[in-house]
Amino acid sequence: MAEKIILTADLYDNAVTERKGDYTAKPRITGTVRNHQIAERILARGSELRLDTIEYILGMSDQEKVTAIAEGKSVVDGVGQYMATITGSFEGEKAAFDPAKNILTASYVPGKLLRDTLKNVEIDTRTAVTGPVINSIIDSTTGEMNTQLTSAAPAVISGSNIKVAGDDAGIGVFFTKTGGTAQKCSLLIHNNPSELTVMMPALEDGEYTLSIITQSAAGNKLVKEPRTYTFPVLLYVGNKPSGGGGDRPEIE
Numbered sequence: 001m002a003e004k005i006i007l008t009a010d011l012y013d014n015a016v017t018e019r020k021g022d023y024t025a026k027p028r029i030t031g032t033v034r035n036h037q038i039a040e041r042i043l044a045r046g047s048e049l050r051l052d053t054i055e056y057i058l059g060m061s062d063q064e065k066v067t068a069i070a071e072g073k074s075v076v077d078g079v080g081q082y083m084a085t086i087t088g089s090f091e092g093e094k095a096a097f098d099p100a101k102n103i104l105t106a107s108y109v110p111g112k113l114l115r116d117t118l119k120n121v122e123i124d125t126r127t128a129v130t131g132p133v134i135n136s137i138i139d140s141t142t143g144e145m146n147t148q149l150t151s152a153a154p155a156v157i158s159g160s161n162i163k164v165a166g167d168d169a170g171i172g173v174f175f176t177k178t179g180g181t182a183q184k185c186s187l188l189i190h191n192n193p194s195e196l197t198v199m200m201p202a203l204e205d206g207e208y209t210l211s212i213i214t215q216s217a218a219g220n221k222l223v224k225e226p227r228t229y230t231f232p233v234l235l236y237v238g239n240k241p242s243g244g245g246g247d248r249p250e251i252e
Contacts, residue, residue, distance in 0.1 A: 166215025205238025
């Protein structure tokens with residue numbers, strides 16, 4: 001019998017409609033799982049392979065899938081289907097790819113295993129604690145949403161109750177590199193409850209999380225203690241990490 005999965009969803013007031021009692025739900029993201037954690041899960045199920053061996057194989061699998069997608073292959077695994085896509089317009093039938101107007105990216109479609117699993121997930125809805133919620137971040141330089149960031153460039157953050165307000169020294173918008181320290185945005189160009197325009201700090205290439213710490217609440221009120229919201233989507237400066245492993249371990 002399949003293991004029962006319960007997903008908690010927080011209910012928020014629907015800002016799009018004015019109807020009383022209308023809410024939207026957001027799955028509560030409780031952490032990030034990388035290849036190391038996946039390897040631990042596989043090991044816990046009784047694999048005879050060593051932890052570092054499993055992690056190495058997963059990393060090699062990531063790299064080969066990425067290479068195949070870049071070659072124009074459609075990659076299908078137990079999670080979904082991936083393929084390269086190009087955005088932006090081309091002028092004329094012999095137009096060349098222009099990085100200033102065109103972006104090579106990838107599309108994703110959930111696979112059967114994931115779709116079937118989600119059908120059997122039990123949703124536990126709860127009223128969300130009033131506080132800041134980030135819905136998206138758009139890099140103003142490239143127009144990319146929730147993916148690539150441009151170091152020391154402006155970005156637009158959308159959400160609810162995200163106005164940066166309060167007297168606490170820790171208030172602000174922060175970008176934190178994985179394994180590093182948080183860097184605060186020194187300039188807020190626009191500071192509204194549903195949208196912020198910030199000047200991002202100088203960020204090294206790598207993987208980042210975005211967080212907002214504020215005492216702002218609904219109705220332009222302030223709460224006593226600062227509240228923090230960390231956007232669950234990983235953001236990148238420079239090339240997106242492939243998740244590959246290091247030296248090949250000995251297989252026993």
